[in-house]
Amino acid sequence: MKIVIQRVSKASVTIKSNKVAEIDNGLLILLGVVNEDSQEDINWLCNKITNLRIFPDEDGVMNKSLKDAEGDVILVSQFTLHASTKKGNRPSYIKAAKPDVAIPLYESFIETLQKTLGKKIQTGEFGADMKVHLVNDGPVTIIIDSKNKE
Numbered sequence: 114m115k116i117v118i119q120r121v122s123k124a125s126v127t128i129k130s131n132k133v134a135e136i137d138n139g140l141l142i143l144l145g146v147v148n149e150d151s152q153e154d155i156n157w158l159c160n161k162i163t164n165l166r167i168f169p170d171e172d173g174v175m176n177k178s179l180k181d182a183e184g185d186v187i188l189v190s191q192f193t194l195h196a197s198t199k200k201g202n203r204p205s206y207i208k209a210a211k212p213d214v215a216i217p218l219y220e221s222f223i224e225t226l227q228k229t230l231g232k233k234i235q236t237g238e239f240g241a242d243m244k245v246h247l248v249n250d251g252p253v254t255i256i257i258d259s260k261n262k263e
Contacts, residue, residue: 114145114146114147114218114222114258114259115194115195115256115257116145116158116194117142117143117194117254117256118165118253118257119140119247120139120250120252121141122250123136123247123248124248125245125246125247126187126243127243128243128244129242133236133237134235134236136185136186136187138183139182139184140179140184141186142162142189143189143191144188144191145191145193145194145195146190146192146209146214147209148214150218151218152221155221155222157262158259160229161257162179162226162229163180163226164178164180165178167253168181168182168184175253185232185235187234187235188226189236190215190237192210193209194209195208195209212240216239219239
């Protein structure tokens with residue numbers, strides 16, 4: 114499971130001219146799923162997201178977690194995070210899980226993150242053509258792969 118976390122001062126997701134998610138201070142998280150992913154990956158990532166100290170404290174030092182900052186979350190599924198560009202110029206998405214595997218894991222991720230964070234999160238729509246707007250605050254962008262815990 115791979116995620117891209119972006120600290121935002123504003124973010125929204127629009128599908129067919131309909132705004133389905135909108136937050137101010139918080140995180141926009143892009144999530145890519147592979148067949149080998151499990152609830153263990155979800156638990157580890159949700160704990161990491163909730164406790165990662167990437168929000169500024171009173172001195173401007175990144176010392177606060179999402180929970181501490183009382184930030185909100187938009188989670189967007191994004192199979193392109195698992196693109197392979199090794200061969201040729203057209204990315205291959207063969208590593209990305211098909212919907213029958215990815216959708217239950219995506220739904221479990223939403224549920225687990227809400228429980229870990231202690232509040233409801235907003236989402237895009239799995240498989241939809243979405244327009245994602247954001248103001249990256251910092252900028253702060255962090256990539257985390259549950260199979261490569263660095």
